[in-house]
Amino acid sequence: MCRRLLLCAQVGCATDDDFVPFACSLDFAIKTLEELPYCLVALYELRFVTLLLFAVDKHLATRMDLMNKEFLAFTKDLSLNTESVFKQDPKLAAAIDKLCTSERKFIAAGSVSLPEPALKPSYVLLIEGNDARKSLIKKVEDILSDINKCADSGDTPKLVIRNQKLWSNCIYDLDRVTLKSFSEAKKTTLCYSSSEDKRRFNIIVFVLTKVHELLSKNLTVTRRELFYQNVMRLRNQANLDVAVRDVCCLLETPPWSLGIVATAKGLIAGPLTIHHRDGSVVDCTAAGGILIPQDIIGITEFRSTAKFILVVEKDAIFQKLLDEGALLRLGPVIIITGKGYPDVCTRQLLCRLCSELRLRTLALVDADPHGYEIFLTYKYGSLAQSHLSSSLACSSLVMLGARHSDVMTLAPVEARLPLTELDKRKLTNLLKRPYLDTPVGARIKEELKVMLSSGVKAEIEALAPTAAALCDAYLPAKIIQSDYLGH
Known part of the structure; x- marks a missing residue:
């Protein structure tokens, strides 16, 4: 009887006329299930009832299919005590x-x-307010300023970044991979004059300028959105991902603190x-x-x-x-x-x-x-x-x-x-x-x-x-x- 009431409540009969064929179908389904020795008729196995009712009464198929897909909502909406619905194996429960x-x-x-x-999460930056953002903005401006000064003086602009392709550049503190500090890690130097480094260098500068804009306006952008802002230069998403990683290393800050999610x-x-x-x-x-x-x-x-x-x-x-x-x-x-x-x-x-x-x-x-x-x-x-x-x-x-x-x-x-x-x-x-x-x-x-x-x-x-x-x-x-x- 309990099963019958619960199923009626979930399916929802619009009129008494709807309920009569539904009740007959339900009785047939339950009777059929009870005749199967290998099928335990428990409330959490309502999917079997759904299949039988679909075969007996197509009029209710759509509603019963909804019941099958929204099982969690079903138990929640009826305010059921799940312990009375399903008895967990005592060994498993223990x-x-x-x-x-x-x-x-x-x-x-x-x-x-x-x-x-080591790196402050973004919510700390939000609490600290504008001071933290100003500090990051200044770091970005200093890096871009150094690049411009080198170019103006006729020197080759360079960026020195920790190499993140070497396992030897990591330590294993508390059983996790952690990049060594800048002073301890082996580094990669990107020279603007090098044909191999120029594209990577330009993309890093592009990301730095975007980060400056995001921090200044307190905005966020997804990596995919950032990619479509300059597809011709970036060419593919992988190039952007590498540049974002490089910028995070330069600023010693996670990407979400820079507004890149x-x-x-x-x-x-x-x-x-x-x-x-x-x-x-x-x-x-x-x-x-x-x-x-x-x-x-x-x-x-x-x-x-x-x-x-x-x-x-x-x-x-x-x-x-x-x-x-x-x-x-x-x-x-x-x-x-x-x-x-x-x-x-x-x-x-x-x-x-x-x-x-x-x-x-x-x-x-x-x-x-x-x-x-x-x-x-x-x-x-x-x-x-x-x-x-x-x-x-x-x-x-x-x-x-x-x-x-x-x-x-x-x-x-x-x-x-x-x-x-x-x-x-x-x-x-x-x-x-x-x-x-x-x-x-x-x-x-x-x-x-x-x-x-x-x-x-x-x-x-x-x-x-x-x-x-x-x-x-x-x-x-x-x-x-x-x-x-x-x-």
Whole structure:
């Protein structure tokens, strides 16, 4: 009877005449489900009822499809007690509670206390007001003035920048990649007279002039918008990205403090509300998740009842988990994806969530070289963004799966793929990463060696071919097992 009332409430019958065929269809659907010994009729499995009703009564198909897509909104709108709707496996619930409490004890003990970041985040600049902006404007003016003086005197203008292509130019403080200081790092000198350096030099000057304008007018611009302001000179987005990175190194300031923001592509879902400085509030419980905000530094507060964070490599897996009700069945959990290699906004948001919510963060990636590199990027940071690691790297991140051992035990032989030559080269390069020569990195390095020697890789779908298998079997088993890589 309870199921019947809840379904009626969600579908919404316009008239009594509408309700009669609906009630008959519902009775038939429930009766059919109850006759199937392998199908447990629980409220969180309403998708089966949806499919049956679609076959019985096309008149209600559109409304029932809406119910299937908006499951989270359905439970929220009816003010349901989710504990009465879905009973979580006690072992899984205990493992999730352990995740939450162990992370808080770990932090309370001071094991992962982070120093003050070397670069001030943008919200500090906003609080300090015009003085901070004036300081940055003066730095830009000094650099441009030096260039003009050299040109006027007949000397060749030069720019000296820290080389961000060398791993030897980084230190590994607190298990993250950090660019050495200007006095310690090896440097690259760009000479305007050099035909090889002239284009890069000109683009840096272009970015500096735009930064001066943005800071003076207190404006922001996306990298893509900046690119279209001078397509002929920039030629491609990569040239602009390199120039922005160079300017940030010259000014020792993150790009968002200069008014240059990245375009977000990642998604986030779960029991989380994001509060912005303009007073707006973003609710992340929306069906299908929400796009990660671009203005991460404009976020003033996070509020959440989640017990851990799950970082998912691929959008397809992210959507499957949401469709399967993972926010309830594995939850309370925040699920986030960068849709492959993560953008700056996704990494920046994850870094803030980890540090401010103090939640254990688990990664779910493919058991292949690209999946492991994505995990390492989230955890340690990247070489190209080493000057921003304090704002981007999540050093407490651990890998939940997919491990190479999972591939050999769970993936069917036909689902295992041979490593390509490109895969082998990538693995070889990953093994050379200096941060893997640490106690924490040693286990990751061993895992990469085993993958290389076996010559086999696999995607997550090979281990759990259906969304139900992923949500009900693989992930709960891994969480209960608690054998994480990277801690």
